[in-house]
Amino acid sequence: MLLQCLAMLLVHTGCSDFLDRDNPIATTDDKWWNLESDLRASLEDVYSGVPPGVIVYNDFYSNARVHLSGASDESVFRANYTDFEVFTLGTATSSSGIPLQQYRNKYKTIRNACRFLENYSKAYVQDPALKERYAAEARALRAWYHYELFAYFGPVPIVDHSFTPTEQYAERPTQEKMVSFIVSELEAAAAVLPVKYPDSEAYRINKAICYAMQCQVYMFVNDYANAAAKARQVMDQNIYELYHSSDPNVGNYPALFTYTGVVNKERIFFYRTGQRQAFLRLGPKSFGGANSTTSPTAAIVNTYETKQGKTIQELGADSMAIYIKNPNFNDNRDPRFKASILVPGEMFLGKKMDPFTTTSVDLIGQTQSTQTGFWIKKWLDSRDISNQADGQLDFFIIRYAEILLNYVEALVETGKWQDPDVTKYLNMIRKRAGMPDVDVKKYNTQEKMREFVRRERQVELAFEGQRFYDIRRWKIGEKVLNGTVYGAVDPATGKPVVVEQRKFNPGRDYVWPIPLTELNANRNMRQNPNW
Numbered sequence: 001m002l003l004q005c006l007a008m009l010l011v012h013t014g015c016s017d018f019l020d021r022d023n024p025i026a027t028t029d030d031k032w033w034n035l036e037s038d039l040r041a042s043l044e045d046v047y048s049g050v051p052p053g054v055i056v057y058n059d060f061y062s063n064a065r066v067h068l069s070g071a072s073d074e075s076v077f078r079a080n081y082t083d084f085e086v087f088t089l090g091t092a093t094s095s096s097g098i099p100l101q102q103y104r105n106k107y108k109t110i111r112n113a114c115r116f117l118e119n120y121s122k123a124y125v126q127d128p129a130l131k132e133r134y135a136a137e138a139r140a141l142r143a144w145y146h147y148e149l150f151a152y153f154g155p156v157p158i159v160d161h162s163f164t165p166t167e168q169y170a171e172r173p174t175q176e177k178m179v180s181f182i183v184s185e186l187e188a189a190a191a192v193l194p195v196k197y198p199d200s201e202a203y204r205i206n207k208a209i210c211y212a213m214q215c216q217v218y219m220f221v222n223d224y225a226n227a228a229a230k231a232r233q234v235m236d237q238n239i240y241e242l243y244h245s246s247d248p249n250v251g252n253y254p255a256l257f258t259y260t261g262v263v264n265k266e267r268i269f270f271y272r273t274g275q276r277q278a279f280l281r282l283g284p285k286s287f288g289g290a291n292s293t294t295s296p297t298a299a300i301v302n303t304y305e306t307k308q309g310k311t312i313q314e315l316g317a318d319s320m321a322i323y324i325k326n327p328n329f330n331d332n333r334d335p336r337f338k339a340s341i342l343v344p345g346e347m348f349l350g351k352k353m354d355p356f357t358t359t360s361v362d363l364i365g366q367t368q369s370t371q372t373g374f375w376i377k378k379w380l381d382s383r384d385i386s387n388q389a390d391g392q393l394d395f396f397i398i399r400y401a402e403i404l405l406n407y408v409e410a411l412v413e414t415g416k417w418q419d420p421d422v423t424k425y426l427n428m429i430r431k432r433a434g435m436p437d438v439d440v441k442k443y444n445t446q447e448k449m450r451e452f453v454r455r456e457r458q459v460e461l462a463f464e465g466q467r468f469y470d471i472r473r474w475k476i477g478e479k480v481l482n483g484t485v486y487g488a489v490d491p492a493t494g495k496p497v498v499v500e501q502r503k504f505n506p507g508r509d510y511v512w513p514i515p516l517t518e519l520n521a522n523r524n525m526r527q528n529p530n531w
Helices: 002-020 036-047 065-071 097-122 128-153 175-190 207-220 224-235 252-256 278-282 317-325 335-340 382-387 400-413 420-433 446-460 466-474 516-521
Strands: 075-077 267-271 294-296 395-399 483-490 495-502
Touching: 036 097, 036 128, 065 075, 065 278, 065 294, 065 395, 065 466, 097 128, 128 175, 128 207, 175 207, 207 224, 207 267, 207 395, 207 400, 207 466, 224 400, 252 335, 252 420, 267 400, 278 382, 335 446, 395 400, 400 420, 400 446, 420 446, 446 466
Parallel strands: none
Antiparallel strands: 075 294, 267 395, 483 495
16 A cells, blocks of 8 residues: 555645655654654554554554464454455455555555664664664564565565655565565664563564564475574574463463463563453453454364374264364363363353353354354453453564474474474473373374474464464465364254355465555556456
């Protein structure tokens, strides 16, 4: 939406005002870029594009990563403020709201970053090194927003300065050029940024975050050698570790997503209070108006192993049927299951979860109720019940467990599946969760280890938004996003409920459409295939 926004601003303000007055308080440049406080305020505007977990009250609801899981096989999303379901149901068009909002808002924050980088040198900052650090933060964020657009749309115009009217017909670059721009900008920023910050500013971009972002980019384009190298750079900073709870009454994994573990060394890149509405947006409706917007599917429920490290599919038909009917039978599933998902009949904070009784407030399929019979439990902290819309939980966009999983996957995909580091780091993650080590006698080929790593990644990072990107980079959409979506077993029928029928076109749906308004405004813009 660069061009549309540009046109609107030119109509209402004139070219000179557009170039000189685009800053947080609509004053002129000569009055704004003077003090360090001006820089910090403008830099916060650049950070405004960072995605939260669930929505926060702004105009960018489709930026919420937990809700994005509704565009994957993990969950079903239903709410009146965005429409991820148009992609899973196969009804999206180039006029759909989500592509438009993503394109417009990401480029808006990219332009904020450009404006910052073009003007920051004018301001007085007592410490020149601090001023350059601010610039490096903006530069890294600008690069990462380009990556997010790339992951959604494929290569999009690179914006490394504030466009003027004479530059309005930007062309799409090659993937190679797009990736090169992103990783080189992150590398340049990393050279300036510090290794770490005090806890009060730990949300800011540091050196390791740049490496972690580069790692994500390389993973997305299947450049596993470089992905492994960047993951290793993050690991070698020696400032991150898997979180372990200091409270013996709370497990390591569940504590990570509650106030018990809110400050930890596992978080790498996070949105401050980015889960402040987690209870409101994810909790059961029976808890005083919670929305249950994002409902887990049977597909993710059936992915969790038993505590013995067995998939339910390998237990045999009879045992598998028991676990499908009662997912946490005998409390014998991977502890991450109980930490992440609420199931029918479970007692939660004094209430029995009941999606099938017709008089239940939590009746399945109703407005603001579960659509599958399951609920996301991750991030639901009892301390937020009385303040559901304004909690204080952070959202981890990148955490150390993901970096370890990236590293392990990259080793497997480069043929090093027998490298001792593969089982070393997988076992670290599983031990933290209370699961047994990898059975190397069973997972004894590259293909089998790939299967294991992908499953481990899915359950460790469930509902954190990563599954959407994994489906795209693994090219498994036609397998996991086609056909019937099932929920919990209805006790009246003894069968899983049918939630919806999904459609995925592999010749089209691995990228979103370029918004129609952008196509109309830019004669050089090319639409993605089959949109």
